[in-house]
Amino acid sequence: MYVCLCKGITDSQLRAAIKDGGSEFKRLKKELAVGTQCGKCVPVAMSILAEETAKNAVYYEVA
Template sequence: MYVCLCKGITDSQLRAAIADGGSEFKRLKKELAVGSQCGKCVPVAMAILAEENAKAGLYYEVA
């Protein structure tokens, strides 16, 4: 499924980038440009990031 329509980023691409060490949104934004245009994908991208980090046992407090 597409997460970011502006940049054409899929959930599979996002999950692969997270698995490759992108456990912070800032890094995903830099590497994939997710959330860098209209920003409507940010909540979904953050949810996927939280889900994948939870699977890996990484937990971050959201400010």
């Protein structure tokens, strides 16, 4: 699914960047340019970031 139509960024690309250590939105913004044009994708991108961060926190907590 496309998260950012302006830059053509998909949720898979966003999730991969988060898994590679992009735990802050400003890093994702710099790395992928998500949210740098119209900004309509920011809420969805932030939601995916929160979701992936929570998954990683649970994983580390259990492991």
